[in-house]
Amino acid sequence: MTGGEPAARRGGVAEAAVATGPGGGHRGGTGNIVAPLPFPVAARRELGDAQLRANLRRATHTIRDKRLRVVGEVPDWPQLRAAGAAIKNDVLARLPELLEQFEAAATAAGATVHWARDAAEACALVTDLVRGTGSTEVVKVKSMATQEIGLNEALAEAGIAAVETDLAELIVQLADDTPSHILVPAIHYNRRQIREIFARRMPGVDLGTLTDEPAALAEAARRHLRAKFLSAKVAVSGANFAIAETGTLVVVESEGNGRMCLTLPETLISVVGVEKLLPTFRDLEVFLQLLPRSSTGERMNPYTSMWTGVTPGDGPTTLHIVLVDNGRTTTLADPVGRQALRCIRCSACLNVCPVYERVGGRAYGSVYPGPIGAILSPQLTGPEAGANRSLPYASTLCGACFDACPVRIDIPQVLVHLRQRGVDARRGRPSAERAAMRTMSWVMRDRRRYAAALRAARRGSAPLRWLTGGRGVRRLPWPLSAWTASRDAPLPAAQTFRDWWAAREGTRAAGGRRDAG
Amino acid sequence: MTPADRAAGSAREEILARIRAARPTAPVTVPRDYRTAPAVPTPPDADLLDLLVDRLVDYRATVRRCAPRDVAGALADLLGPVPTVVAPAGVPETWLSTYLGRIRRDGDPAPLTVADLDEPGLAVVTGCAVAVAQTGTLILDGGPEQGRRLLSLVPDHHLCVVRADQVVAGVPEALARLADPTRPITLISGPSATSDIELNRVEGVHGPRRLDVLLVDG
Numbered sequence: 001m002t003g004g005e006p007a008a009r010r011g012g013v014a015e016a017a018v019a020t021g022p023g024g025g026h027r028g029g030t031g032n033i034v035a036p037l038p039f040p041v042a043a044r045r046e047l048g049d050a051q052l053r054a055n056l057r058r059a060t061h062t063i064r065d066k067r068l069r070v071v072g073e074v075p076d077w078p079q080l081r082a083a084g085a086a087i088k089n090d091v092l093a094r095l096p097e098l099l100e101q102f103e104a105a106a107t108a109a110g111a112t113v114h115w116a117r118d119a120a121e122a123c124a125l126v127t128d129l130v131r132g133t134g135s136t137e138v139v140k141v142k143s144m145a146t147q148e149i150g151l152n153e154a155l156a157e158a159g160i161a162a163v164e165t166d167l168a169e170l171i172v173q174l175a176d177d178t179p180s181h182i183l184v185p186a187i188h189y190n191r192r193q194i195r196e197i198f199a200r201r202m203p204g205v206d207l208g209t210l211t212d213e214p215a216a217l218a219e220a221a222r223r224h225l226r227a228k229f230l231s232a233k234v235a236v237s238g239a240n241f242a243i244a245e246t247g248t249l250v251v252v253e254s255e256g257n258g259r260m261c262l263t264l265p266e267t268l269i270s271v272v273g274v275e276k277l278l279p280t281f282r283d284l285e286v287f288l289q290l291l292p293r294s295s296t297g298e299r300m301n302p303y304t305s306m307w308t309g310v311t312p313g314d315g316p317t318t319l320h321i322v323l324v325d326n327g328r329t330t331t332l333a334d335p336v337g338r339q340a341l342r343c344i345r346c347s348a349c350l351n352v353c354p355v356y357e358r359v360g361g362r363a364y365g366s367v368y369p370g371p372i373g374a375i376l377s378p379q380l381t382g383p384e385a386g387a388n389r390s391l392p393y394a395s396t397l398c399g400a401c402f403d404a405c406p407v408r409i410d411i412p413q414v415l416v417h418l419r420q421r422g423v424d425a426r427r428g429r430p431s432a433e434r435a436a437m438r439t440m441s442w443v444m445r446d447r448r449r450y451a452a453a454l455r456a457a458r459r460g461s462a463p464l465r466w467l468t469g470g471r472g473v474r475r476l477p478w479p480l481s482a483w484t485a486s487r488d489a490p491l492p493a494a495q496t497f498r499d500w501w502a503a504r505e506g507t508r509a510a511g512g513r514r515d516a517g
Numbered sequence: 518m519t520p521a522d523r524a525a526g527s528a529r530e531e532i533l534a535r536i537r538a539a540r541p542t543a544p545v546t547v548p549r550d551y552r553t554a555p556a557v558p559t560p561p562d563a564d565l566l567d568l569l570v571d572r573l574v575d576y577r578a579t580v581r582r583c584a585p586r587d588v589a590g591a592l593a594d595l596l597g598p599v600p601t602v603v604a605p606a607g608v609p610e611t612w613l614s615t616y617l618g619r620i621r622r623d624g625d626p627a628p629l630t631v632a633d634l635d636e637p638g639l640a641v642v643t644g645c646a647v648a649v650a651q652t653g654t655l656i657l658d659g660g661p662e663q664g665r666r667l668l669s670l671v672p673d674h675h676l677c678v679v680r681a682d683q684v685v686a687g688v689p690e691a692l693a694r695l696a697d698p699t700r701p702i703t704l705i706s707g708p709s710a711t712s713d714i715e716l717n718r719v720e721g722v723h724g725p726r727r728l729d730v731l732l733v734d735g
Contacts, residue, residue, distance in 0.1 A: 027535065055715075058715060059715050059716040060716075062715065062716045062717060063712075063716045066716075073651075075552075076550075076551040076552045079548070079550050079551035079552075080551045082548055082550075083547055083548055083549060083550075083551055086545055086546070086547040086548060087547050089541075089545045090545035090547055092540060092541060093540060093541050093542065093543065093544060093545050094540075095536045095540055096533045096536050096537050096540070099533065099536075100533075109699060114528075115528040115529040115532055116528060117528050117531060117532060121528060165723075166713070167711050167713040167714075167722060168713035171713070184712065184713055184716060186713060186714075187716065190715060191714055191715060194714060214711075214714040214715070214717065214719040215719055215720075215721060217714060218711055218714075218719050218721055218722045219721065221722065222721070222722055222723055225723065226635075226723075229723065230631050230632075230635060230671075243698075246698050246699050247699070248698060248699060254709075254710050254711050254712060254713075254722070255709055255710070255711045255713075255722035255723050255724065256670065256709040256722055256723035256724025256725075257722070257723045259666065259670050259703065259723075259724060260670065260723055263666045263667050263670055264631060264667060274532065274536070281692065281698040282692065282693075284688075284692055285553070285554075285688050285689040285692050285693075286551065288688050288692075288704075289687075289688050292652075296712045296716075296718075298576075298706075298712075298718065299572065299651065299652040299653065299706070300649070300652035300653065300654045300704065300706035301706065302576075302705065302706050302707050302708070302709055302710045302724070303703065303704065303705060303706075303709070303724060304703070304704035305666075305701075305702070305703055305704075306698070306701070306702040306703075307701050307702075308698070308699035308700075308701075309699075311659070311700070311701050313628065313665060314659060314665040314666055314667075314701050315665075315666060315667075315701060323532070325532045325535070329532065329535035329536050329539050330535075330539070332536060332539040332540055333538070333539035335541065338539075338541070
């Protein structure tokens with residue numbers, strides 16, 4: 001097989017994630033799901049961009065309000081969420097049978113089904129399939145799976161140009177940037193910035209008509225891509241759902257670029273994560289209600305396409321489906337963490353997350369950002385990949401993501417679980433935190449030791465209280481500076497609660513005697 | 518990973534084996550206590566048709582209503598100065614009987630090409646399989662009045678005729694109505710749009726920028 005590792009990654013550290021393959025023990029996922037920098041470092045970098053924060057705040061608040069409005073229109077929303085979660089749990093419990101059923105149905109309908117263990121294998125498969133057509137350009141529908149496996153980079157290495165046709169993906173591709181949101185990869189740009197990108201990078205753009213009105217920007221994208229759509233021979237897509245019963249694939253989109261890619265080219269290659277299955281066509285009645293309202297806050301997205309194999313005279317004559325594992329089976333093995341595989345990539349959790357709203361998607365270093373990314377990326381790759389071990393800490397555990405999730409993924413529960421797993425994995429190694437906790441535990445186990453420690457702390461901090469006027473300490477010396485980097489350290493009170501209580505009880509007792517006497 | 522490991526067939530077996538080892542074993546019962554399609558379909562009442570119109574208009578479709586005998590006149594009105602209309606083979610002659618421009622039937626004499634359909638000023642007239650009132654969605658499933666998918670995609674102006682008996686309340690009823698889920702199916706809710714710029718819906722990207730719906734009532 002040809003092809004190989006995707007060339008350009010989000011930083012050199014990504015290579016550390018390469019799995020060892022069969023017999024090698026670790027079967028983690030690879031590709032663009034490895035954070036090159038620890039989250040706190042990347043977050044600090046992103047926080048320096050005030051424009052980014054303003055754009056994110058505006059966009060996430062717009063979508064939050066819209067989502068709440070359209071979810072409020074659906075009286076059986078809680079029942080739909082419960083059904084959505086249960087259907088996905090059922091899929092995970094019956095996954096081998098359902099995958100075989102899907103493969104048989106899709107094959108019978110004229111598709112060819114391929115399987116890929118990891119990103120490199122999936123990229124090599126798709127590259128070979130494109131080469132087989134003789135085409136050197138493919139049009140692409142926005143797809144998380146192909147971003148995850150780094151397909152564009154792999155195709156570029158093989159001399160094949162991948163043209164992103166989703167407006168936001170096009171913006172990101174023209175800006176030579178990385179996506180920052182699952183659904184709206186260019187959410188970090190405002191309209192003025194998008195106009196700038198088009199004016200500088202879009203070939204043949206008409207500067208006379210290009211204003212920063214969204215309609216004018218959409219028109220520019222339409223003109224830019226029209227000729228590509230009408231002449232493309234090969235398209236690459238993902239799928240939102242794959243129906244086991246019928247072998248049907250489903251793509252949910254807005255602009256019509258998806259329909260163009262799924263309908264006009266001769267060859268269609270669809271890259272699908274193994275967890276995208278639904279058992280029956282009927283199950284779509286749940287997900288086609290949950291997904292649009294949760295993602296763009298619309299009652300229904302403008303276009304949804306469903307296709308089963310090939311249909312003579314209508315659409316592509318060749319259909320390849322590549323089923324991708326890339327760390328999903330290792331995720332499945334964790335009884336708490338596996339619920340992340342229920343995710344339908346709606347991005348509602350990103351839009352309500354107070355952390356995401358401030359740092360944006362690029363701080364997470366993976367194509368899966370936000371709360372879902374914080375539990376998905378480290379599970380897909382294994383926690384030792386790059387800086388993914390820091391991702392479960394990228395949360396305040398406020399729980400807004402759980403409330404918003406249409407398939408009821410308890411993201412805070414998984415975050416805590418992954419933190420626990422991280423700590424467990426490091427037991428036995430020296431740790432300042434553990435030493436401090438052990439000392440604290442020794443002090444607090446004995447009443448006299450505890451009282452003495454409080455007295456010592458009070459006396460020791462007396463000069464500081466005098467110096468700071470009792471307001472607390474902004475910066476402690478190393479190693480305690482790690483604590484004061486993001487918070488002030490309060491000073492011990494002039495009088496402890498225990499002293500105050502003892503004094504109060506003493507006074508009362510004295511007063512009581514006087515009354516009695 | 519060595520080339521031998523990548524041998525054809527082994528990826529499939531290995532992934533399935535990994536899943537068998539990892540998956541949960543407890544069977545799952547799916548609660549279906551959300552609103553499902555009624556066992557006996559109910560014909561749409563006036564409120565439901567009004568809801569469909571409201572939802573279509575909310576997503577920037579143009580809606581006209583007419584009685585069955587007035588379809589041709591209403592269609593000709595909506596088409597106005599459009600010079601050429603494309604129609605799938607199954608669109609009744611009567612729909613376009615008062616339209617004065619050129620009519621091109623797909624497949625008569627030959628299937629229309631992408632270039633034919635990309636002609637400026639062209640409009641396409643189709644029917645639909647079912648329409649969903651609560652979401653303002655038209656569902657096309659390649660039936661004779663709807664034709665191939667590219668017909669309702671490449672032209673910039675799509676005109677869809679919906680009969681009142683094709684209107685259902687919600688998504689569950691609509692999917693239950695579809696005769697064959699393995700036919701190519703397209704759900705259309707308003708004209709082509711994007712939410713990619715500051716997360717606001719803007720109409721008019723790659724699909725038809727104008728969507729007209731003629732609701733035939735009575």
